[in-house]
Amino acid sequence: MTAIVATADPVRLIQEALRGDIVPVLRRELPLLAELGLDAAYEVVMNDPGLAHAGFRLFRSKPELFSTVVVDAASRPVVDDAQGLKCGRTLAEAVALIVQAVGRRYFRRKLGGPNTVALAPARQAGLPATVLRRIGLAKPPPPPPIKRVTGAGDILFSALRPFLRYDWQTALIPHYAPLPPSVVAAMGPSLLKVREPCELRAVAAGTPLLLGGANGLFEDGGALIESEMLWRVANQMDLGRLFEGGDRARLRRAVAQISRTRREMVACLMPTLGDDIRLFVTFLFVAYAEMGEDEYRRVFSIVGATRWVVDKLAEKLKKAGTLPPPGLEDMRTFFARVVMEPARV
Numbered sequence: 134m135t136a137i138v139a140t141a142d143p144v145r146l147i148q149e150a151l152r153g154d155i156v157p158v159l160r161r162e163l164p165l166l167a168e169l170g171l172d173a174a175y176e177v178v179m180n181d182p183g184l185a186h187a188g189f190r191l192f193r194s195k196p197e198l199f200s201t202v203v204v205d206a207a208s209r210p211v212v213d214d215a216q217g218l219k220c221g222r223t224l225a226e227a228v229a230l231i232v233q234a235v236g237r238r239y240f241r242r243k244l245g246g247p248n249t250v251a252l253a254p255a256r257q258a259g260l261p262a263t264v265l266r267r268i269g270l271a272k273p274p275p276p277p278p279i280k281r282v283t284g285a286g287d288i289l290f291s292a293l294r295p296f297l298r299y300d301w302q303t304a305l306i307p308h309y310a311p312l313p314p315s316v317v318a319a320m321g322p323s324l325l326k327v328r329e330p331c332e333l334r335a336v337a338a339g340t341p342l343l344l345g346g347a348n349g350l351f352e353d354g355g356a357l358i359e360s361e362m363l364w365r366v367a368n369q370m371d372l373g374r375l376f377e378g379g380d381r382a383r384l385r386r387a388v389a390q391i392s393r394t395r396r397e398m399v400a401c402l403m404p405t406l407g408d409d410i411r412l413f414v415t416f417l418f419v420a421y422a423e424m425g426e427d428e429y430r431r432v433f434s435i436v437g438a439t440r441w442v443v444d445k446l447a448e449k450l451k452k453a454g455t456l457p458p459p460g461l462e463d464m465r466t467f468f469a470r471v472v473m474e475p476a477r478v
Contacts, residue, residue, distance in 0.1 A: 154202035182306040185235045189300035229298045240286035292317040308333040328460040331371035343369045346408040360392035393434040401443045405450040419468040
């Protein structure tokens with residue numbers, strides 16, 4: 134990669150390296166860019182979060198395609214985010230700069246960039262002065278003072294910039310756009326815990342139940358999950374995606390059954406899953422989908438409550454290693470693998 138000066142503007146930091154080294158690879162591999170010239174392809178990628186995300190996915194899935202251009206000072210391929218690049222920045226820093234540049238362009242385009250407005254003069258010219266100017270006996274008035282106004286897109290970008298760090302965020306850039314800057318400021322780094330568009334909509338609406346703790350699923354002193362709370366969280370997480378065709382009737386039935394889960398069963402899982410409500414809810418829904426209604430009821434509900442099976446699930450969760458990030462597909466894959474064997478013991 135071309136050398137990057139640490140004090141330069143973030144857009145300039147990435148332009149030369151992207152245009153000269155990365156975009157040629159993307160043009161070969163992404164059909165939408167194949168017919169475009171180098172400059173045009175660069176502009177399209179930087180203006181389209183979806184294409185930028187596709188580029189990142191290509192790099193992560195096939196790093197060998199970039200082995201001669203994403204390199205360190207000794208021209209060795211760089212694939213780990215902590216590794217230094219030839220330009221002097223780490224891969225993680227370069228990724229963050231690209232994500233930020235794509236985000237800034239998108240927010241300016243959708244919400245408005247900086248603009249200049251003419252201010253009203255401090256004192257309006259009187260009638261005699263106006264007449265004299267019309268007949269050429271007085272000088273024309275000075276131009277009105279100009280003020281540069283920050284656009285809504287830049288205001289949002291300034292709020293989001295510290296948290297635009299990872300390549301997976303390029304897919305979320307269009308979904309960040311509706312967020313009020315005040316909400317971004319209030320959430321701070323916890324915004325990085327949100328990886329789903331549906332969850333960002335809940336955040337924008339100011340009702341992100343999905344960011345609460347697992348104990349919030351229960352009423353004070355309640356032995357069973359509170360069904361209305363579970364329904365609202367399931368909708369904010371769009372868990373209908375777990376069922377074919379997003380079947381709402383199946384989602385309602387799942388909520389009805391899962392809401393009979395006993396508190397003590399959730400307590401068995403808490404040492405492993407922590408207190409993230411999304412991990413708990415997704416685990417329970419995946420268990421329901423994989424086990425089937427009857428077996429789930431036997432294991433988790435007040436009717437069955439087979440504690441030893443839940444203990445085995447908790448044990449396998451612990452052995453499975455690092456929990457997945459809070460994206461539905463990652464959680465579903467991870468939890469399905471954990472659930473399948475113990476659920477059939």
